[in-house]
Amino acid sequence: MTLPIDKILQSLESVKRTGTGKWQTRCPAHDDRRPSLSVRETEDGTVLLHCFAGCGAQEITSALGLGLADLFPGDRYSVTNAKPMRRTVDYKSALLGIHTEAVVVASAAVALANGEELDDSGVERLLTAEQRISDAISVAGGAL
Incomplete structure (x- = not known):
């Protein structure tokens, strides 16, 4: 079984490791001239995506030919359990x-x-x- 992080990283180009469980690359959901996509793997194996240009996880996974479920290990993602996400800004x-x-x-x-x-x-x-x-x-x- 392929881990979510492996599936995501294999689908991206020019990925640069920035730390333990952290990577940066160009966002596939928009015409990215410079790396604006942050990829992070949580302790439970979930993959977090953050595009500093504002693309959402759905847009990013769609551009990769994947779905939101591909960000989660096993069967942890369910549309029926999904809640609207509110973007927090630091x-x-x-x-x-x-x-x-x-x-x-x-x-x-x-x-x-x-x-x-x-x-x-x-x-x-x-x-x-x-x-x-x-x-x-x-x-x-x-x-x-």
């Missing part, structure tokens, strides 16, 4: 993330003001900062 983490990216932008602005040029990696980092700020605002329910 605003403190979102603000800290925005602050970190704002420091990157400010550092680049100071360098440019001092006549320095940004190399390709510097420009790429600025683009990443912009994407992460936009993602954090979207997760918090803001519109851009």
Whole structure:
């Protein structure tokens, strides 16, 4: 029997392990330029998916050709037991993330003001900062 985490990870591309039971990759449910999908395996073998761009678990599993039941070990998922999920937002983490990216932008602005040029990696980092700020605002329910 294939474990839920193995089924999910095998269906994704360019997965990067970020810790014990944690991975990051591009979300298959939208045109993801940078990894925005967090994948986590809980102690009981359930797979948690979080797209920082706002895609839901149903959208993600559908894009992989899977269903929500594939996130759960054995027969732990039942449509009759499913309850509406309410998205909780950790605003403190979102603000800290925005602050970190704002420091990157400010550092680049100071360098440019001092006549320095940004190399390709510097420009790429600025683009990443912009994407992460936009993602954090979207997760918090803001519109851009």
